[in-house]
Amino acid sequence: MSFTTPQGVEPFIVSKFFYNKEAAALDYYMKHDGYAAAKKSLAMTPDDVIAEVKKSNLRGRGGAGFPTGMKWSFIPKQSSVPKYVVCNADESEPGTFKDRAIMTYSPHMLIEGMIIAGHAIGSHIGFIYIRGEYVREAEMLEKAIDDAYAKGVLGNKVLGTDFKFDLYVHRGAGAYICGEETGLLNSLEGKRGEPRVKPPFPAIKGAFGGPTVVNNVETLAAIPWIMTNGGEAYAKMGKFPNSGGTRLFCVSGHVNKPGLYEFPVGSVTIRELIYNYCGGILNNRKLRAVIPGGSSAPVLAPHELDIPLDVEPMMKAGTMLGSCGVIVIDESFPLVKAIRVITHFYAHESCGQCTPCREGTRWMEDVIYRIENGKGTLKDVELLSNIAANINGKTLCALGDAAAGPVASFVAKFRSDFEDLIRGGHNA
């Protein structure tokens, strides 16, 4: 695996050990203060750990950006059934490839985060639900877990304390929807990965009916740093209220240096990321569009690049930071084709439970396809906006919105691309 290493970007938190092949080993991690944060946390009360995480303003790194400390605090103290810590390592949002690097280079950072989460919510069992395609990454995690058991980091006496924590890897089998937390939980239980009706939320009734916290890999990997350095220090890195720490940006598409870039959240704009760090656009071509937060995020036009990369500014701009998968498209690639590829994906991955999503995603794909092939009419452009509006907000889970938002935004911002094709013009 090769990545572009960002130069001179500090501080590194979750990317601290990236590209260092030795860093995955337990001995190496231990030598670099590994598991010190877990030791420290286990000596604290669970409430104090949660308070520290709340103070950090850590928001979920999977896409929704929910405050992690608050999520943990929803777990009931008393439970007659086991509670679970589940790591969402499904990484299925197109444009996103950060969790894979964390699992490759820092599996123990993730394991340490899960131990701390277990202590905080009073859970003794964790599962890492990893997408099925990441076979090698799953093997690396298994190895890291075996080593952790052998050294007393996991098991009946975690790091010599009375805290018990067991951790297992569970592989998915190819389904985008299993990145949605309740779809993931159904999949973990051996069922079809169809999202559940909420409430009850996983915090009350999650895996196997027990109170469950589901956190993304990057979220959990940030926990050791927070517990070592304090929530306040993490919160201070953020440039906007209620959003702390750093985020890993996954840049793909038409840039000279695609790869992973870790920055304090909100400190860099999209333009700076593309031109100052990623070496600008391939072959000096002109940029035409940027999808900032994984393929579910509404698209941005070239005049919208001066937005800081954080949850709130992105929301204000009518898009989302999502999973930080920044997909850059230049003038050489037809935009109608781009949205057709994206819409095909959502049509393929719709689980089929909700009619607006099941039927609407396929319908949108059909309409875009005929426009792309010169068989559309001007009414089709309206039709696309109409279908998107009738999916948005009308489904059980966020997949419907994820499919509708991109279509609505491509039509709104690049209408002439659609109309040119309809009138028999070229792909702009």
Place this chain on the structure above:
Amino acid sequence: MSKLLSEDFYKEIKKIKPRYPTNQALLLPALHLAQKEYGWVSKEVMDEIASAIDIPPSVVREVITFYTMYNLKPVGKYHLQVCTNISCCLRGAEDLMHHCEKKLGIHAGETTRDGKFTINHVECLGACGTAPVIQINDDYHENLSPEKIDKIIAELT
């Protein structure tokens, strides 16, 4: 009736059973193990899995058809899955797909007559920074070009 799945399969299932409070949770791991043995999962194997983990055969069918990774018919010795999602498309995935199809003389979804290669489209593999990507069996091949995939295919032939 003689068993289709190996001793190792049954040993592994026994080993992981205590992790889960329900039998059905063993289904995805069991299907992965079975596919590792045969390269695909036949109806007979599905039925054996159902009895091995003590769930109804209908549940196995219901679940296996939800997931794209389980092969419901045999695939070639080398299964090439070409990512054609957006980030890979921006980096030439469609050309790469056509190149592979031409090279192997088959279309997406088909297997070469000697049973060696199967080629398929696949949705995002989560390696977009090193696009375009092809997964061959368990391994990712990244930053690909037609020349690079030619070399890889030559090594497998």
